[in-house]
Amino acid sequence: MSRVALEHITKRFDDVVAVDDLTLEAHDEELLVLLGPSGCGKSTALRIIAGLEAPSEGTVRIGDRDVTDAEAKDRDVAMVFQSYALYPHMTVARNVEFPLRARRVPPAERDERVAEAARALDITELLGRKPAQLSGGQRQRVALARAIVRRPQAFLMDEPLSNLDAKLRVQTRAELVDLQRRFQATVVYVTHDQVEAMTMGHRIAILDRGVLQQVDAPQAVYERPANLFVARFIGTPPMNTIEGRLTGGADHLVFEASGVTVALPAGLASATMSASPDRVVLGVRPEDLRLDPAGSLTAKIILIESLGHERHLVVRLDDGQTVIVRQPGDQTPPRDGEAVTLSANPDSLHLFDADTEQRISS
Amino acid sequence: MTADAAILPGPVTASTEVATRRRGGPSRRVRLLGRYLLLSVLAVIVLFPIYITVVNSLLRPAQIASQPPTFFPTHPIFSTYSDAWSSGHLGHYLFNSFVVTIIIVGGQVLTSILAGYAFAFLKFPFKRALFVLFLATLMIPFEVTVVQNLTTVVSLGIYNTYAGLAAPFLAWGLGVFLLRQAFLGIPRDLDDAAALDGYGNWRFLWRVAVPLARPSIAALTVFSFLTAWNQYLWPLLVTKDEHLSTVQIGLRQLRGTSLENVNITFAGVIIAVVPLVVLLVVFQKQLIRGLTAGAVKG
Structure with missing residues (x-):
């Protein structure tokens, strides 16, 4: 397997910039996830790697080869599509061997490789069927078999799980990770589903409006989001953000919004003082807020969403802003409309510059 | 209960x-x-x-003209069919019609597949304008262009040949339109997948696009066959020898022989229709699928 690298890639469709100066590398044997909302440019970036779109600017490298101007068939990458893109008039066996026929692989070797791919994906008994006779999950496996049978340098996957039902998706997610490990494959995986990204990716690259926002390991992205977009995009429910200003000195820095006062811990304060922004946004994840009789934030419960193992409490602060508190299922639930006090874990506070939206805290 | x-x-x-x-x-x-x-x-x-x-x-000529007309022949004469076949040389005319029709159908299907694919999948300048131009040819009646076509055929030196009979009909705007629509119904992902699998346009066309457009191609084949088989004006103009006459011209000659043989003419008409009926029976499923293709999401 090989590394896949995009260097200063820009793609314009008339006046629309779909990908803006994207530099990104999937290391050898890495599963890199491109994550972002619809229209963020992630699929376009993948298609540029595949050779299905030509970049307006920049270079694409697969291994040590510059493939920017190479045709899709000459890039030695395999792609799994959201729709699976199986040829409906061919049997599963013909679908899987289709790329080998194009490369004029001798029939004996072709049969052997198809059988091997079918065994790896557990679809041997389906080889004689047509795609219309398969379930969504089986079609997905056939599409994967068609990709691995080629033994390409890298796999590209464009939301391959989004047509599966929730239960099958969880199962297939684990199988894909297992497959990636077994084949030691370099995979560039596109999704809009942050759970997929967090659970599967070695690293996650988050895009918004064609611009790379952050690329890092899933836990690092969760714990230290580079900007407000990432902070709000990663996590369910999303991070609570409150706009306000900072008062006090380095030894006692305080975040203030109308009706909300939060003392910042010393470490956060020193990093913030050097940046000294006028307006800041305080971010705190729902699990870092808790109902605390001794807490400094007064609020009122307006909605309780119970998920069984946990509860999401939607509360309104004194200044009218709503925040979400995640409460473990084994704790006593509050009542609807009850007045409560909250406290935040001081070590898990995030601060962002309200103007640049970039992270301030260390 | x-x-x-x-x-x-x-x-x-x-x-x-x-x-x-x-x-x-x-x-x-x-x-x-x-x-x-x-x-x-x-x-x-x-x-x-x-x-x-x-x-x-199946009636005698006198019975055909009688009043009230006969709806149920009591003493049918089946020999009219053998008479039509032998004295009218229908076998020869049917053969000519088959040759010309097969050339026309083959030509139309091939050109429609190629042009339809180009309009559906390829990117080239003035694509839209050219497609509209193709469609515009459907609005011009054949009679308007018949003189120019005849001049062209004569100057090409293919007057009074099978090639001359077929040449003006080797491409058809409706066929291009029909197959373009069929190809547009093929998911783009298949095109992309084939490109990554190593298939260029030519191989994608024959290995994937054509098999998937089979119902539309079958429908085009039937329409094309019907139109070509029933041609009358062009074969009349472009042939001078009887040995090249198609069945429709042959029927006219059969009628022209004598009023007393009008029952034989009717028998000839039925013989000429048989290939069309067989074609429609064989292709009826594909024809209906082709006509309704794309109407419902499949």
């Missing part, structure tokens, strides 16, 4: 109502009856001329 009703009176009552509705009340039955009646009347209107032709082909 009774036991169920005792246990679950509510849901069973509801499901009974649904069942009654599904089976159809009296008004639904009347509507269905009306629909079948209308379809039967339409079928009679369509089939009656064919029936009368068959009847007339």
Whole structure:
């Protein structure tokens, strides 16, 4: 397997910039996830790697080869599509061997490789069927078999799980990770589903409006989001953000919004003082807020969403802003409309510059 | 049912109502009856001329002209068919029609596949304008271009040949339109997947696009066959020898021989129609699928 690298890639469709100066590398044997909302440019970036779109600017490298101007068939990458893109008039066996026929692989070797791919994906008994006779999950496996049978340098996957039902998706997610490990494959995986990204990716690259926002390991992205977009995009429910200003000195820095006062811990304060922004946004994840009789934030419960193992409490602060508190299922639930006090874990506070939206805290 | 009703009176009552509705009340039955009646009347209107032709082909000429007309031949004469076949040289004319029709159908299907694919999948300058131009040719009646076509055929030196009979019809705007629409119905992902699998346009066309457009291609084949088989004006103009005449010209010559043989002409007409009937029976499923292709998401 090989590394896949995009260097200063820009793609314009008339006046629309779909990908803006994207530099990104999937290391050898890495599963890199491109994550972002619809229209963020992630699929376009993948298609540029595949050779299905030509970049307006920049270079694409697969291994040590510059493939920017190479045709899709000459890039030695395999792609799994959201729709699976199986040829409906061919049997599963013909679908899987289709790329080998194009490369004029001798029939004996072709049969052997198809059988091997079918065994790896557990679809041997389906080889004689047509795609219309398969379930969504089986079609997905056939599409994967068609990709691995080629033994390409890298796999590209464009939301391959989004047509599966929730239960099958969880199962297939684990199988894909297992497959990636077994084949030691370099995979560039596109999704809009942050759970997929967090659970599967070695690293996650988050895009918004064609611009790379952050690329890092899933836990690092969760714990230290580079900007407000990432902070709000990663996590369910999303991070609570409150706009306000900072008062006090380095030894006692305080975040203030109308009706909300939060003392910042010393470490956060020193990093913030050097940046000294006028307006800041305080971010705190729902699990870092808790109902605390001794807490400094007064609020009122307006909605309780119970998920069984946990509860999401939607509360309104004194200044009218709503925040979400995640409460473990084994704790006593509050009542609807009850007045409560909250406290935040001081070590898990995030601060962002309200103007640049970039992270301030260390 | 009774036991169920005792246990679950509510849901069973509801499901009974649904069942009654599904089976159809009296008004639904009347509507269905009306629909079948209308379809039967339409079928009679369509089939009656064919029936009368068959009847007339089995009567003596005097009976055909008699009043009231005969609808049920009591003493049918089947020898009219063998007479039409032998004295009218229908076998020879049918052969000519087959040759010309097969050249035309083959040409139209091939050019429609290639042009339809280009308009559906390829990017090239003035694509839209050229497609509109293709469609515009459908609005020009053949009679308008017939003189120019004849001049062209003569100057190409293919006057009074099979090539001359077929040449002006080797491409058809409707065929291009039909297959473009069929190709547009093929998911783009298949095109992309084939590109990554190592297939260029040519191989994608024949290995993927054409097999998937089979219903439309079958429909085009039938339409094309019908049109080519029934041609009259062009074969009349472009041939001078009887040995190149197609069956429609042959029928005219059959009629021209004598009024006393009018029953033989009717028999000839039925013989000329047989290949079309066979074609329609064989292709009827594909024809309907081709006509409704893309109407419902499949």
